[in-house]
Amino acid sequence: MPKIGMEGARRRALIAAxxxxxxxxxxxxxxxxxIARRAGVSGGLALHYFGSKxxxxxxxxxxxxxxxxxxxxxxxxxxxxxxxxxxxxxxASFSPDQFxxxxxxxxxxFYLQAQTDPETQRLLRVYHRRLISNLTHxxxxxxxxxxxxxxxxxxxARRAAEGTAALIDGLWLQRAxxxxxxxxxxxxxxxxxxxERQVEAARCAGDADADxxxxxxxxxxxx
Amino acid sequence: MPKIGMEGARRRALIAAxxxxxxxxxxxxxxxxxIARRAGVSGGLALHYFGSKxxxxxxxxxxxxxxxxxxxxxxxxxxxxxxxxxxxxxxASFSPDQFxxxxxxxxxxFYLQAQTDPETQRLLRVYHRRLISNLTHxxxxxxxxxxxxxxxxxxxARRAAEGTAALIDGLWLQRAxxxxxxxxxxxxxxxxxxxERQVEAARCAGDADADxxxxxxxxxxxx
DNA sequence: TTTTATTGATTGAGCATTCAATAAAAAATA
DNA sequence: TATTTTTTATTGAATGCTCAATCAATAAAA
Numbered sequence: 001m002p003k004i005g006m007e008g009a010r011r012r013a014l015i016a017a018x019x020x021x022x023x024x025x026x027x028x029x030x031x032x033x034x035i036a037r038r039a040g041v042s043g044g045l046a047l048h049y050f051g052s053k054x055x056x057x058x059x060x061x062x063x064x065x066x067x068x069x070x071x072x073x074x075x076x077x078x079x080x081x082x083x084x085x086x087x088x089x090x091x092a093s094f095s096p097d098q099f100x101x102x103x104x105x106x107x108x109x110f111y112l113q114a115q116t117d118p119e120t121q122r123l124l125r126v127y128h129r130r131l132i133s134n135l136t137h138x139x140x141x142x143x144x145x146x147x148x149x150x151x152x153x154x155x156x157a158r159r160a161a162e163g164t165a166a167l168i169d170g171l172w173l174q175r176a177x178x179x180x181x182x183x184x185x186x187x188x189x190x191x192x193x194x195x196e197r198q199v200e201a202a203r204c205a206g207d208a209d210a211d212x213x214x215x216x217x218x219x220x221x222x223x
Numbered sequence: 224m225p226k227i228g229m230e231g232a233r234r235r236a237l238i239a240a241x242x243x244x245x246x247x248x249x250x251x252x253x254x255x256x257x258i259a260r261r262a263g264v265s266g267g268l269a270l271h272y273f274g275s276k277x278x279x280x281x282x283x284x285x286x287x288x289x290x291x292x293x294x295x296x297x298x299x300x301x302x303x304x305x306x307x308x309x310x311x312x313x314x315a316s317f318s319p320d321q322f323x324x325x326x327x328x329x330x331x332x333f334y335l336q337a338q339t340d341p342e343t344q345r346l347l348r349v350y351h352r353r354l355i356s357n358l359t360h361x362x363x364x365x366x367x368x369x370x371x372x373x374x375x376x377x378x379x380a381r382r383a384a385e386g387t388a389a390l391i392d393g394l395w396l397q398r399a400x401x402x403x404x405x406x407x408x409x410x411x412x413x414x415x416x417x418x419e420r421q422v423e424a425a426r427c428a429g430d431a432d433a434d435x436x437x438x439x440x441x442x443x444x445x446x
Numbered sequence: 447t448t449t450t451a452t453t454g455a456t457t458g459a460g461c462a463t464t465c466a467a468t469a470a471a472a473a474a475t476a
Numbered sequence: 477t478a479t480t481t482t483t484t485a486t487t488g489a490a491t492g493c494t495c496a497a498t499c500a501a502t503a504a505a506a
Contacts, residue, residue, distance in 0.1 A: 004505055006451065026339040028251040031495060042453050043496085053496060101338075108335045111399055115328045116249040124400055162397075163413050169396045170389030176334055177347055190386050197420045227471055229485065255462060265487050266462085276462065449506075457498075464491075474481065 007049065011059075013039040014046055018060040023105040027112070032056070061110045061120060064103065065127055071095055082138040083199075086164070089135060090191045093168045094184040104176050128165070135161035143202045153202065160198040167191050230272065234282075236262040237269055241283040246328040250335070255279070284333045284343060287326065288350055294318055305361040306422075309387070312358060313414045316391045317407040327398050351388070358384035366425045376425065383421040390414050 017038035021030040032053050033043040050056040075088035092098065114121040139157035171187045240261035244253040255276050256266040273279040298311035315321065337344040363380035394410045 004450070010451090023338060027335060029339070032497090033495075044454070044498085045452060047497065048452080105335070105338045108331065108338075111396060112250060112328070112331045112335055114400060115246060115324075115331075116252070121400070128397075128400060159413060159416075163390065163417065166393030166397060166413070167386065167390050168393065170391065170393030173334060173392045173396060174351075174385075174389055176338065177344070177351060190382060190389070193382075194386065194417070197424060201420060227484065233485090254460085267464085267488075268486060270463065271486080447506095449504105451502100451504080453500105453502080455499090455501105457496105459494105459496090461494085462492100465489090466487105467489105468485100468487080470483105470485080472481100472483070474479100476477100476479070 010039070010041060010045065011049055014041070014049065014056065015060045015063050018056060019064075019102050019106045022109050023102040027109040057113070058119065060106065061113075061123065064106060064110070065123060068092065068098055069127075071098060082141040086135065086138050086142070086195055087192065089131070089164075090168065090188055090195075093172075093191075094188050096184070099172075099175065099184050099187070101175070104172055107172065108176055132158070132161050132165055135164055139198070139202070142199055156202050156205070160195070160202070163198065164191060164195060167194055233262070233264060233268065234272055237264070237272065237279065238283045238286050241279060242287075242325050242329045245332050246325040250332040280336070281342065283329065284336075284346065287329060287333070288346060291315065291321055292350075294321060305364040309358065309361050309365070309418055310415065312354070312387075313391065313411055313418075316395075316414075317411050319407070322395075322398065322407050322410070324398070327395055330395065331399055355381070355384050355388055358387055362421070362425070365422055379425050379428070383418070383425065386421065387414060387418060390417055 014035060017035045018030070020038055021035045025031075025034060032046055035056070036043045036046040039046070046056060047053075050059060072089060072092040075092050076085050079085045079088040097103075110120055110124065114124050136154075136158045139160045140154055143153055143157065168191060171190065175182050175187075237258060240258045241253070243261055244258045248254075248257060255269055258279070259266040259269040262269070269279060270276075273282060295312065295315040298315050299308050302308045302311040320326070333343055334347065337347050359377075359381045362383045363377060366376055366380065391414060394413065398405050398410075
């Protein structure tokens with residue numbers, strides 16, 4: 001009983017079903033037929049719209065990225081000042097929509113897939129780099145205030161940004177391990193706490209921070 | 224051309240090959256035949272020794288846990304005092320043997336499998352709980368020194384422990400994403416830095432730290 | 447009657463698992 | 477020592493199942 005204009009709805013349902021299937025059956029055992037059943041359609045239709053299983057998985061990952069980016073954008077736009085924008089990142093990461101067992105499972109699966117699939121790797125890397133770049137900028141602005149670019153302290157800001165991002169990722173991983181409801185609030189507090197201490201430390205250090213120039217790379221995830 | 228007493232060597236080779244295959248082919252595409260080939264034996268032999276593919280994967284995860292535990296134990300035993308024991312945990316996590324792309328991939332795969340396999344979940348959880356428990360103890364000892372149990376500050380120590388563990392996990396995740404050689408040294412510095420600031424903060428706060436008693440759970444990964 | 451939506455059967459490949467056969471080493475026996 | 481028997485190690489072919497992908501058929505809407 002086909003109605004017209006179903007494509008959009010089907011695509012959305014199939015993507016949601018993919019996330020669900022990955023969480024409940026595991027990434028390897030999530031079959032096209034299973035995903036389609038969860039979306040209330042036949043396996044044939046899933047492949048009709050997406051072309052292949054791989055394409056469906058890629059589309060699902062793209063959707064996760066878009067969802068998170070939207071959440072982030074919305075919160076950043078209402079935030080006043082760099083400190084609030086850092087909190088926006090944290091808040092978005094642990095928002096009810098994102099910090100869900102199903103979503104976390106799917107993210108994990110895609111991190112794993114990125115090990116072997118170059119396209120997945122590229123997408124994740126672009127996102128991660130943008131996030132680090134944003135956070136670095138906010139940290140830097142937070143410490144130097146209205147002062148023009150010091151050029152120094154940029155490294156400290158970058159380290160703070162990487163620490164913040166790593167902390168968020170780590171808390172997501174722990175979420176994947178937690179049986180019951182692992183609290184978003186305490187996760188947020190933990191990261192906010194980290195941010196506070198980083199800012200304090202940077203402010204105390206002032207511009208006399210040329211003491212860790214032993215290694216040139218300095219960053220964890222640079223390329 | 225069978226030699227006698229091969230079982231041990233074969234088992235070890237097959238487990239190493241499993242890690243390698245997961246990294247290079249992906250968790251889903253790592254077939255028994257492929258793993259066996261990397262270990263230089265036939266697929267039949269792999270199943271002869273391990274019984275099933277699932278059992279081989281479980282054995283591999285067990286081995287990863289044992290390896291990390293050994294490294295940890297060795298470093299803890301030569302460490303003097305709580306602060307050095309915390310560094311031992313950090314050092315072990317980023318030791319050349321552990322902080323390897325292949326090993327990280329395998330860990331990721333097992334975190335994912337833990338979502339659907341209760342036994343895997345149990346093993347990971349036990350390990351994680353022990354780690355948090357150890358770190359909490361060390362942080363607490365570090366702040367209170369020889370002072371008898373204050374009962375207070377335990378929560379702060381636990382939060383510091385969870386933050387440290389999350390930070391380590393997050394840096395592992397970033398490693399999974401990094402193309403080139405992501406530096407262990409800078410990762411270590413990042414975590415050590417975090418530890419230092421946590422200790423400082425706890426010392427400054429002293430025993431007047433009854434200000435965050437709003438939520439009773441407080442922990443991220445408790446069960 | 448053309449387009450859009452949808453299904454269910456079919457196909458063909460890939461894979462875990464089984465098993466009978468083989469061959470070297472070790473043990474037992476002559 | 478020489479020969480047979482048992483044990484251990486190992487393979488490669490055969491089996492049967494699952495699953496992604498294809499496709500012809502169908503049915504509602506335009």
